[in-house]
Amino acid sequence: xxxxxxxxxxxxRVVIAHVDGEIDMSNAHELENAFSxxxxxxxxxxxxxxxxxxxxDSAGIHLLYALRERLDNRGQQLRLVVGTEAAISEALxxxxxTRTVGAxxxxxxxxxxxxx
Numbered sequence: 558x559x560x561x562x563x564x565x566x567x568x569x570r571v572v573i574a575h576v577d578g579e580i581d582m583s584n585a586h587e588l589e590n591a592f593s594x595x596x597x598x599x600x601x602x603x604x605x606x607x608x609x610x611x612x613x614d615s616a617g618i619h620l621l622y623a624l625r626e627r628l629d630n631r632g633q634q635l636r637l638v639v640g641t642e643a644a645i646s647e648a649l650x651x652x653x654x655t656r657t658v659g660a661x662x663x664x665x666x667x668x669x670x671x672x673x
Contacts, residue, residue: 560578560579560580560581560583560584561576561577561578561579561580561584561588561610562576562577562578563575563576563577563588563591564577565595567600568668569601569668569672570599570600570601570672571600571601571602571603571604571668571671571672572595572596572597572600572602572603572604573603573604573606573664573668574591574592574595574603574604574605574606575606575609576588576605576606576607576609576610577609577610578609578610578611579610579611579612579613580610580612580613580614580616580617580620581612581613581614581616581617582614582615582616585616585617585619585620588620589620589623589624592605592624593627596628596631596633598631600633601633601634601671601672602628602633602634602635602636602671603624603628603633603634603635603636604635604636604637604638604664604667604668604671605621605624605635605636605637605638606638606664607637607638607639607643607645607649608638608639608640608643610643610644610645611644611645612644612645613645613648613649618648618649618652618654621635621637621654621658622654622657622658625657625658634659634670634671635658635659636658636659636660636661636667636668636670636671637649637654637655637658637659637660637661637667638660638661638662638663638664638667639655639660639661639662640662641662
């Protein structure tokens with residue numbers, strides 16, 4: 558995977574993915590595969606922490622929408638964590654990702670929206 562580091566943890570049956578770096582056409586497919594491999598059938602959902610993502614192009618936006626659709630089809634939920642100061646927050650807002658997918662400022666808030 559180029560340009561981005563990805564780390565996972567699981568809390569309360571919610572998979573939390575921390576992404577650091579850039580998401581673009583060079584690594585979006587690899588990230589999508591990595592997310593899919595970590596989502597077990599017993600997971601309630603996926604929280605993607607994007608606060609340390611410096612760059613996101615249209616391939617990254619497509620990845621988020623495709624991921625949401627795939628998880629919806631499995632009965633699982635997707636939430637994003639994007640701080641207001643994040644470099645990509647404006648791009649996500651313009652592409653309507655924050656409203657459509659669901660964006661939160663903290664991991665705990667995103668996780669609780671899935672578990673409650």
